[in-house]
Amino acid sequence: MNRIFVRLIAGTLMIAGAGFMMARAGPSSSVFIAGDRPVSAEEVEAKLKSDGWSNIVISSDGKYLRVSGLLNGKANNIAIDSQTGRLRAGDDDGDDD
Numbered sequence: 001m002n003r004i005f006v007r008l009i010a011g012t013l014m015i016a017g018a019g020f021m022m023a024r025a026g027p028s029s030s031v032f033i034a035g036d037r038p039v040s041a042e043e044v045e046a047k048l049k050s051d052g053w054s055n056i057v058i059s060s061d062g063k064y065l066r067v068s069g070l071l072n073g074k075a076n077n078i079a080i081d082s083q084t085g086r087l088r089a090g091d092d093d094g095d096d097d
Contacts, residue, residue, distance in 0.1 A: 033085035044080055
């Protein structure tokens with residue numbers, strides 16, 4: 001009976017540890033355009049317009065597309081990985097307030 005109890009506790013701890021590690025790792029960045037594929041500036045601009053952005057300026061900076069524009073009347077800046085369509089880590093909402 002003690003062996004079963006010890007194995008049950010050990011298994012529970014292993015599962016909890018794995019879950020904790022997965023939760024801490026999390027995604028490195030948010031999905032901006034689904035598909036995990038290369039995206040073009042035109043696709044990014046269309047997505048931004050559909051999200052309510054205006055006065056959009058997109059420039060290329062290596063593998064990132066740097067975006068500036070107005071969202072709800074406020075200036076915002078974000079960077080999007082052109083290879084994956086994901087926001088650059090740390091650019092979740094582009095709000096610098």
